[in-house]
Structure formats: C-alpha cells, structure tokens
C-alpha cells in the first residue's frame with residue numbers, strides 16, 4: 001500500500017541532533033552549505049526522515065541505504081535491488097512529504113500563496129482545460145484552485161522522473177466525479193503507464209497530490225514520527 005508521510009519541519013527542529021546524526025558525510029557537507037537556516041532544516045530533516053522511513057519499510061539498517069539519481073535528478077534506491085520501494089519527496093513551507101510505494105510515485109505539496117491569485121503570472125504553465133477550471137473559481141478560491149491544479153501536474157512530472165524538463169502546458173490533468181485523471185500529455189515519447197491521482201488532505205493552508213502508476217490503490221497518509 002502506498003504511504004505518504006507528512007513531516008512537520010518546525011516540530012522536528014527540537015530533534016535536530018538526531019536528524020543530523022542520520023546523514024551521510026556527503027549530506028552533512030551539503031547541509032553546511034545552505035545560507036538560510038530554513039533551507040538547511042528542510043534538507044536535514046527531509047533526508048533523515050526519508051532514510052528512516054525507507055529503512056523501516058525494508059526492515060534494514062538505515063546506514064545501508066544507497067541513493068542514486070535518475071537522468072533528471074529523481075532520487076532512487078541504488079541498494080536493495082528488487083525489493084527496493086519507489087519513493088518521492090516534496091517540500092513547501094512547514095511540510096516535507098515522502099511518498100513510498102511498490103509502484104512508481106510522484107508527490108507534490110504547495111502552500112496556497114496569495115500571489116497565486118494574480119493568475120496571469122501563472123497561466124503559461126496550465127493547459128487550456130486547467131486554465132478554465134482555475135478561471136471559473138471565485139476570486140476568494142482562485143489561489144487554492146491554482147495550487148490544486150499545480151500540485152497534480154507536479155506530482156505527475158515527478159512520478160515520470162522528468163520534472164520541469166517536460167512542457168507543462170502540454171499536460172492536462174482534469175477532475176471529474178471520479179477524481180483527477182490525466183486527460184492528455186502531448187510531450188514527445190510514448191508512455192503506456194496509467195497514472196492515478198489522489199488529492200491529499202495534509203493542511204488547510206496547502207494543497208498536495210500523489211500520483212502513482214497502475215491500478216487504483218488505497219493510500220495511507222500518516223504524520224511523522226512512525
């Protein structure tokens with residue numbers, strides 16, 4: 001069953017020493033290079049909790065996990081081949097989300113920012129169908145509508161592992177009474193995978209979405225610590 005873990009970063013700062021102790025030497029060096037404490041906290045807590053959750057799912061020592069990156073930077077497990085779960089992470093504001101599953105996953109979380117309401121700045125990333133949904137929202141709900149559309153799109157390109165190298169206006173994810181679904185992706189390259197989307201309820205000030213491959217699955221949404 002796919003799991004999504006929500007890590008409340010400010011709540012974890014009190015346990016910073018424990019998180020730092022779980023980093024590799026390379027991660028410790030990277031953590032030291034952040035100029036802003038907030039970025040460093042996200043990095044350290046994100047890496048520590050991800051390692052812990054994956055090791056727990058595999059029932060192995062966290063120190064044995066080796067990470068590698070795909071062509072566009074998507075982290076994957078390079079160790080424990082065969083049994084390795086798929087995973088993906090996202091950061092925004094106070095939250096780090098980790099999605100873990102037996103199938104390919106992408107996850108995105110985004111704070112609903114008031115400037116999202118200045119729609120014109122963001123229209124270029126949307127497909128016409130998505131633009132229509134956001135423009136139909138009342139002004140008070142427009143920022144939330146844009147965040148909803150945006151996290152679905154990001155979850156999808158992150159599941160593919162291609163991130164923003166894919167043209168976003170050429171992808172439409174539209175919701176009907178059964179929930180969000182991929183209407184089309186006109187980017188080059190054949191992709192036979194069926195992707196499922198689940199809007200997640202983490203925090204009323206944020207929107208988040210999980211995309212996973214294959215048949216519909218029940219998703220367990222949990223709050224760190226395990």
Ligand SMILES: CC(C)(COP(=O)(O)OP(=O)(O)OC[C@H]1O[C@@H](n2cnc3c(N)ncnc32)[C@H](O)[C@@H]1OP(=O)(O)O)[C@@H](O)C(=O)NCCC(=O)NCCS
Pocket residue numbers: 043046047072073074075088089090091092106107108109154157158159160161162163164165
């Ligand atoms: C992946 C990407 C969409 C992240 O977007 P974001 O909203 O800024 O960041 P999020 O917090 O949601 O996600 C970041 C996490 O995604 C994961 N990630 C990185 N590259 C990824 C990729 N190609 N696919 C899926 N996940 C990726 C990482 O785990 C990262 O967190 P970490 O560095 O702490 O491990 C974006 O950075 C991207 O497209 N990268 C690919 C590189 C690229 O093609 N750049 C084109 C420049 S426009």
